[in-house]
Amino acid sequence: MTKERADAARNREKVLAAAAELFAAKDPRAVTMDSIARAAGVGRGTLYRRYPDVASIATALLDEHEKALQHELLQGPPPLGPGAPPHERLAAFYTAMTGLLDQHVHLALGAETGARRYATGAYGFWRAHVLALAREADVADPDALADTLLAPLAPDVFAYQRERGVSPARLAAALTELARVLVR
């Protein structure tokens, strides 16, 4: 991995900043490669050099916000990190994720709508974490349960519930209950 050229780095910054603004401003599905290029003052070819499509740009932006949580899950203090019983860790994870989603729904919707969600590295991480907790708790079929436990965190579901008037806090409470009874 060779060092990044100065002009390339400059453009990457411009692109990410412009994209972040666009995603925050309007419907994520209306954000197009063309609009990002124009907003960043950059040619379309430049965009495609680094990102194959809009979703991958949203994913790059989202990744930054998710890194911190991922770190805490691996080696932070309990109940998020190791040390607490599985159901408490799962509940803490749920609460943290609803908070994260609450802040960045736009990005999440731009990055992970539909099947693409499962192709991202982040999903793999969340899945591994939940799977480990399920195993630790001796549930019947951890592998089948993992994706089931993650399904309510899909950006689409979250956005719909919030639009419906279910606050992130209420959702977190419901998920905590789910964690409590299912992974004990």
Next chain:
Amino acid sequence: MTKERADAARNREKVLAAAAELFAAKDPRAVTMDSIARAAGVGRGTLYRRYPDVASIATALLDEHEKALQHELLQGPPPLGPGAPPHERLAAFYTAMTGLLDQHVHLALGAETGARRYATGAYGFWRAHVLALAREADVADPDALADTLLAPLAPDVFAYQRERGVSPARLAAALTELARVLVR
């Protein structure tokens, strides 16, 4: 509501038959209005007259298959229909839905990917049903729980799990366990 003209009915048949074949044959996201029109031997204008987009065609096809289950939920024998305790009814619903999804993933993916899922009438029906069961079981926050309980049935999730090797039967078992502990 006036009677449908004979040529119109003929074309509707042709369109639905051609669409069903296309959805079954290839990636639902690759099915386009244009391809349906060509396969049906019909002009594009004719298509747009009745369906605003591809998803609505898939929804129309899916609706037919879902009607039977909806009828059973309302007035069929227990445990699917009224009469059984909530957790048993929910488990039966889960099993029926995984079966339905297993048969018609293509259509479901074409119809309900992403946010569109929540706009369909079918989702409203499933939601009302699950909500009623949750209320009957005196859970803490039925409204927040309803969409959470339905999230694992999203076509995307189902398709991903099946591709991963989780059979519909295993999934149904996991969901049954979920129903048992959460809605008692």
Next chain:
DNA sequence: GACTGAACCGGACACGGTGTCCGGTTGCAC
């Protein structure tokens, strides 16, 4: 501080899908 090759830039291009529009056709009622 000039040279050089490699990395990078960005606009032009061809393509494919969308949704609309309207002249022509078909079916139905009287």
Next chain:
DNA sequence: GTGCAACCGGACACCGTGTCCGGTTCAGTC
């Protein structure tokens, strides 16, 4: 058989995509 309304379908303009290549900028070398 006649008239009208509903219906048909292809042509059209538009938009976003992804690629390609001539030109530019950078960084290391002497």
